[in-house]
Amino acid sequence: MLLAIDAGNTNVVFALCEHGKVRSRWRIATDPRRTADEYAVWLNQLLSLENLGMDAIDAVIIGTVVPRALHNLSTLARRYFSVEPLVAGYGDAAWPMSLHVPQPGSLGADRGLNLIAGHAEHAGDLVIVDFGTATTFDVCDENGAYKGGVIAPGINLSIDALTGNTAQLPRIAIREPEDKSVIGTTTESQMLIGVYWGYVAMIEGLLERTRAEIGRPVTTIATGGLATLFPDDLFDHVDFELTLKGLILLHEQASA
Missing domain, CATH: 3.30.420.40 (ATPase, nucleotide binding domain)
Structure with missing residues (x-):
């Protein structure tokens, strides 16, 4: 299953996605200081309520407008789900549409x-x-x-x-x-x-x-x-x- 992470200025939304649909979603206050370990403990408890373990997640994609949060969210994906996360707007997850603005890199992920x-x-x-x-x-x-x-x-x-x-x-x-x-x-x-x-x-x-x-x-x-x-x-x-x-x-x- 895919874990989609939408990190906004106020909240971070974690969505468990299956067959292209959102199965469950959870919200936590945005705190760039929150560590990968803290995220993992919190997510593990929520996954258990769905009768799932951490091994149910085999892909992660992150969209964030809070650059300081990206490191810990990426570490979460690598350490606890053993996957390299996609990051919206970068690398393999670069924007697929044309950006008709002088500073395309300034477009927020959301x-x-x-x-x-x-x-x-x-x-x-x-x-x-x-x-x-x-x-x-x-x-x-x-x-x-x-x-x-x-x-x-x-x-x-x-x-x-x-x-x-x-x-x-x-x-x-x-x-x-x-x-x-x-x-x-x-x-x-x-x-x-x-x-x-x-x-x-x-x-x-x-x-x-x-x-x-x-x-x-x-x-x-x-x-x-x-x-x-x-x-x-x-x-x-x-x-x-x-x-x-x-x-x-x-x-x-x-x-x-």
């Missing part, structure tokens, strides 16, 4: 993997919006070529900036306001309206401008854990497994 999976499942031009620590908008054309995109602060980063730099504003939990009014009557409701509907307006505005710039019909896809916060009708599709699907596809292509 964004590249989203593009691979998005293009495999949907025809035509795509805009993929990934709601994570940052919110990214990525554009690919009908041939799957990466054309560029946008990086915006994630919604939780926006809240952190607002509350961390003011003396009297409280920390709030982000959610959709109970009514559609954009005139709040309390400090908390005004903050929630500003962050939530302000963020929705940013998404709508950037998608509208992107569609106009592309000048052709565009399919929009949302992914990332925070995508659940926003109305589904903002996007054509919502796919929470897009990055993991990209890891599976990239492993299949590299192993062919």
Whole structure:
């Protein structure tokens, strides 16, 4: 079985994959100091809940936007699974699509993997919006070529900036306001309206401008854990497994 590892800025997701599908997935907070031995103890316990041992894994692919985490994750693959891991964007797992940007090496692994999976499942031009620590908008054309995109602060980063730099504003939990009014009557409701509907307006505005710039019909896809916060009708599709699907596809292509 394949162990697909998606190491983001906030969490690392480990997905046990069989026959091209995710069988199980587990999440742990990202900590670049976490050693291969610590990962192994944690994974061994979770595999045992699936009635599996460490020897069930015979391939590993890693996609990471945290360079400091790569060494320990690679050591995990070599020491405990006796395999040389594929690393998304490098070597045998180099990006299969054209990158029409001046610095192709700057493309984050998660964004590249989203593009691979998005293009495999949907025809035509795509805009993929990934709601994570940052919110990214990525554009690919009908041939799957990466054309560029946008990086915006994630919604939780926006809240952190607002509350961390003011003396009297409280920390709030982000959610959709109970009514559609954009005139709040309390400090908390005004903050929630500003962050939530302000963020929705940013998404709508950037998608509208992107569609106009592309000048052709565009399919929009949302992914990332925070995508659940926003109305589904903002996007054509919502796919929470897009990055993991990209890891599976990239492993299949590299192993062919």
